[in-house]
Amino acid sequence: MHTEQPAERRTREALQKPAQLREAKNNYAEEMDSSIHFKTVSTNPATRGPVYALNDTTLELRCSGAESQRGLFTFATVGVLGVFAWGWTQIAIELIMQNIQPLPDFSFFTLLVTAFVLTTGIGVFYLYVRYGFKLTRLEMLTSRHLLIRFNRKTQQVHLHRPSYCGGIVTFAWRSTGSGATCPKDDPAGTGKCLGLAWHPRYTGLPHMEIAFVGKQGQGGSELRDEWEFIRRFMEEGPEGLPRPRLSTRFPSPIQAFSAQFEGIGRFFRKSSWLFKVAMLMVWPAFVVLGTCHWVSLMLCWRPRWPKIIREAGQPGKPIPPLTTLSDYPPEIQKRLLANADRWALKPGKRPEKKPRKPRIKKAPELDTGR
Known part of the structure; x- marks a missing residue:
């Protein structure tokens, strides 16, 4: 909220009710x-x-x-991303070796699978560095x-x-x-x-x-x-x-x-x-x-x-x-x-709420048969 961009603030405030907006600015x-x-x-x-x-x-x-x-983000990073990184590394090394061993001949299908696996892994790590690392830093690699x-x-x-x-x-x-x-x-x-x-x-x-x-x-x-x-x-x-x-x-x-x-x-x-x-x-x-x-x-x-x-x-x-x-x-x-x-604060003190007038219920009309 301290550093919210104008567009983000307009979008958030558009979702709030008028009473919520008034209450947020009703401080004395x-x-x-x-x-x-x-x-x-x-x-x-x-x-x-x-x-x-x-x-x-x-x-x-x-x-x-x-x-x-504390520990939830660590579990997600080490338990999920860590396991994925370990598995991806093992598979990538195995595929690369399968492409190197038959040189100068090679399998086009194996090469295609290797490229797909490498691209997928690199893409996942890019998304993590771009969007997920700031969450990890709440618990790891920080103060x-x-x-x-x-x-x-x-x-x-x-x-x-x-x-x-x-x-x-x-x-x-x-x-x-x-x-x-x-x-x-x-x-x-x-x-x-x-x-x-x-x-x-x-x-x-x-x-x-x-x-x-x-x-x-x-x-x-x-x-x-x-x-x-x-x-x-x-x-x-x-x-x-x-x-x-x-x-x-x-x-x-x-x-x-x-x-x-x-x-x-x-x-x-x-x-x-x-x-x-x-x-x-x-x-x-x-x-x-x-x-x-x-x-x-x-x-x-x-x-x-x-x-x-x-x-x-x-x-x-x-x-x-x-x-x-x-x-x-x-x-x-x-x-x-x-x-x-x-x-921002309003000067003075909050005005006292006016007491509500009691609502007078009308007596039910009697059926005269007319």
């Missing part, structure tokens, strides 16, 4: 201001991890909204994790992402909005990660930035505890906070298999015995997915922060500059600006 500045606050939201600050670093200056967490589903780093000394938040997914960005802590500040939203937090957002109203950018932190929650209360842990670290420091267990940066198989069960512990305990039996019956699927998850971790590399961010907060070291529009390539700048109206 006062509501946004009131939703971003740094008051206490929980008396039990706790983080469910994974936590990669915690000291007097920085807090570093995993930042991904779909980590538990092992998305990261978020909170720096208490500089009062900044850093997001670590590959360049093709937005790159590394820096925001002011006080521009951070959280989706876990209101207890009435707790039911919607089941099975979701803690969502953080940076609106253009506070960043000066023409687009919204969103990040999902940590594991999936088993309820909104866990998300509020996670946000309270982050809030207290940035506002007060690590003193008084429970010391979390730091996660290894090595691609551990325990991480790969345990990720599949994020957010379902409470639901599993309260579920019926029939559901528990069904879960036991599909354990081979969990084994396959967990194995592919682990393979994807091993085929990726550990993300590394730039030196200026690693040293931020140390005495005499520079403070990283906040991300601005000029940090993006010119073509991306144009497309971001073209979609900037998506995040």
Whole structure:
């Protein structure tokens, strides 16, 4: 949505109902201001991890909204494309040898079949490189994790992402909005990660930035505890906070298999015995997915922060500059600006809805027999 082309946007909006289009533009500045606050939201600050670093200056967490589903694209790439590549290679070598052995004589039919097999294989790999590789890179041959780093000394938040997914960005802590500040939203937090957002109203950018932190929650209360842990670290420091267990940066198989069960512990305990039996019956699927998850971790590399961010907060070291529009390539700048109206806010607050007048039902007419 940030960089959508005008033609693509017109096509998508043409499929939406008028009420959906009005609702997308029905956001008010006062509501946004009131939703971003740094008051206490929980008396039990706790983080469910994974936590990669915690000291007097920085807090570093995993930042991904779909980590538990990781392994599906790896299975499709290695299990489907990999098997096809192995089989195609074996057949192609065999056919080529059948054409070379009888030289200078050769079979025209065998030569034709060889050309067909080579063309088909090359075509499939071309389509994969052209259209499928960008999906594979969500799990393989890319950064092992998305990261978020909170720096208490500089009062900044850093997001670590590959360049093709937005790159590394820096925001002011006080521009951070959280989706876990209101207890009435707790039911919607089941099975979701803690969502953080940076609106253009506070960043000066023409687009919204969103990040999902940590594991999936088993309820909104866990998300509020996670946000309270982050809030207290940035506002007060690590003193008084429970010391979390730091996660290894090595691609551990325990991480790969345990990720599949994020957010379902409470639901599993309260579920019926029939559901528990069904879960036991599909354990081979969990084994396959967990194995592919682990393979994807091993085929990726550990993300590394730039030196200026690693040293931020140390005495005499520079403070990283906040991300601005000029940090993006010119073509991306144009497309971001073209979609900037998506995040525009109306001044003031939302007008109160007028109460509907009760509908008066007419009494049925009596049959007088006339």
